[in-house]
Amino acid sequence: MSASSEALGPQLDFLLQTPLIRERGGESLQRQLLHRIRTAILDGRLPPGCRLPGSRTLARELGVSRNIVTLVYDVLGTEGYIDLSRQGTRVAALARPRAHARARRDSASPTLARRSDRIQKTVLGAAGPLAFAPGVPALAQFPRAAWKRCLDRALQQSDVGVFDYGSPQGEPALRTAILRHLALARGVHCDAEQVVITEGAQEALSLCVQLVTDPGDTAWIEDPGYRGGQTALACGDLDVIALPVDAEGLRTTETDWKMRPPRLIYTTPSHQFPMGSVLTASRRLDLIEKSRDHGAWIIEDDYDSEFRHSAEPLAAMQGMTPNAPVFYVGTFSKTLFPSLRLGFLVLPDALVDRAAPIVGEMLRGGHRHEQLALAQFMESGEYGKHLGRMRRLYRSRRDALKAALAEHLDVPHTVTGGDSGMHLTVHLPAAFPDQSVARAARKNQLAPLPLSQFSLRSQSSHNGLVLGYGNTPESSFAPGLRRLVHVIRTSGSLEANKYG
Template identity: 40%
Template structure:
């Protein structure tokens, strides 16, 4: 590292953690050209000694920089700035800092917004490099329309990933690439559901699921969820001959509970006996902070009745509009016909870049990094809420997920409180807006993935307390 082009100093009085400051200083120096490809950066031990910090602090910063493609470890040769192209630094340059509680970008993300990954931790430089490499292979990308089922390399990468991380063993030919969860649900419904057919959904549950199914003419039956997940026995009593059940078994949306093993087996047995199918929406199953991620429901399926749906929106970026579904073997031909008729395929460039990201090991490292980051951010939000509200608010902390459910001690109108919070700039949601038929205890849903520091968490908790007051 050339002292003439770059020096690293820390703000000892600021709220930003030291590892984030080191990460930002080096990242900015690469983007500005003060650090050039091939420049050697100090060793972890050397920089820690120079700054008077613990080695683990510097190591955390370097891990982020390596994961995002700014630095390249070279063993005994040390760590150097990665050999990126002349435009990659500009593409990877961070956006201007947003006000506290907000996020950078053309459309500001509102604090506590649900369903978003940590946008500030996305590996932009690495992604730019992978994209540029694919663009150089322009002839291959211009050979026609994308395949409706998806690019073979991406299908293979997803199948390998699911076998290792979720216990789902499938052939690449069973994996179909879609343009998001709603597109997945639309294709499954087109394949399985006819007007008048009955479909189970969870209650409470993701509101768009019901709306989309009803556009297909389905008769939707809302089945209650308790601490052990979907009450399969209630579903059988209400609609034993249902054609489809849509569930979130690993981390129920929105309550966060996991579907108990006896109910998983009961659900599969019911579907097999009645000729029904189950759509497992594993929207954030990668993120579990106590123990290993739970095996997917599809990993227990020996009857060929479970469709497994995953998405890259919660792990990478929502703007990719990329998801996938694993189709059970008995339904492959029918689903292929649906895709051929109603799916024009997803952009090939995006698929190729995601395939490279997975096959080169970046995806697994990114998930691990995000799991650790989210555990820290969740803990910071919980601590801030408890410090500000005390006994007036109860956090129902589950083993995983990307949002918190908080209960309102002494408040019965969660919709009014959510409206007041939104007027204060907080994108919280009322649990009551997710119920279909069965009443729920009032509560608020808060996304924590983009709460960047304990100081921001405390500021947001103070804002929520202001909205809380009548």
């Protein structure tokens, strides 16, 4: 036995087996020693009651200063790993969990909340910069220089208070800029007290659910429909009813209102996602009046209504009638860029007095610097100019993609949508299963989404691909579609051979 081993005792040999690493810029000697002793206590090499050497002895054997050992012992004592007394330093008695092998990912593993079973899982992961990814704007076209000027100005003109929590409803300057824009561009009637700034549209949707529903309430949603809306309703433990969509948008019947009246209705009226239809004026007014009669609330998700290609943007449902029972939800993820994570919610006027103090408890404010910059970006006219440029760009890309589909996609198909937004929906025969096609497309650096994944029905009759063109340049359409046609043909069933 070495002199060092005799000094510390055989039970503490491990402290000397590997020297502490002295390296510039590396982990400190104190942190190394702390980790080494703490780990030994947790894994049982230093059992409860084991006596540790004095600080002077351990420092000498390790070749470090006594202060390092003293500080390590102080930390371990504060954390409860060791007991420090005049009689010596001993390992404390800890409650030790039984050793378990890593949990297998099967039915025996710990379970999540039951509501998680109702959240549909994404078929494919994030698409990144791949061609035809839906929902991504033309990132390279964003005016970064103008945005940087607004960011710099917002920081220069603010005092240190901008780094503190702000109003839970958001910066007053941004709320005012939003209501002015909505009044002019979307026909929304509101005042600043109704506007709540949120972390993207998803937080706004969740807030609507939390404000007006209780677990077990009935909610209606479009089918197929936006997955974020489905998730928000499922997380509210609501009884979600999927209603069909046709060329005139969400379709409801008298039987629906009689047999399963909703507390909350989610719709994308200006550009239905993913089918692309527009909810007609007669259906909008009927939905508003029936909701009033049944005490229901409507979520109007106006996610990309700014990009209407065939005419001026449609007026919002919210402003069609006075005091409409409508939550108006919008986001800057599509008009600016997704990582900005700023959206907004316009509360129904009838709920403001009761909802505002609750919102103040549920939200904490934040992103104040970005909010102030965005307010300047909007008030300076940069936002309007950017929207105009993007409308022209997306209109050109839509036309080019339609032409490329007509030229290159030689399997039976129909195309819907295209009057607004940044995507087209290509409907395919069932012989070409869309989820198989989408998975194979991802391996070929293409990112269309399967239409069937937006349906709540397990056996969806919808089969096709949602092709985004917002962040895909026109030069990529033809080569991308040629690869996609190959993928469609090779991913199809044997029945697809009759189209070959």
